[in-house]
Amino acid sequence: MQVKALRHSATNYIAIAKHKMDPRDECRLVCFLLFRGQALPEVYVIPAAAWLQPNCAFRDYAAEWGIDYTNKSKPIFEAYRIEEAIAKLGA
Secondary structure, X not given: OEEEEEEOXXXXXXXXXXXXXXXXXXXXXXXXXXXXXXXXXXXXXXXXXXXXXXXOOEEEOOOEEEEEOOOOOHHHHHHHEXXXXXXXXXX
């Protein structure tokens, strides 16, 4: 599991080096924490397979995979909230 954090600011992009993550690895997860002010962070658990079909949230560049958190991509992240991940484990 890789843990990545972002403090909501002007830049909303996080890079993950391609040599450190293979999206075909079913066991690989990315824990993404989004900090806003003094509140507890929003936590998302994203399987590496999300990068197999890149979109506006999960980017595929030459040397890196990217997390791009913007107003446009925000709805995509809802499915990866930690609460959703925990609910799936209990199902």
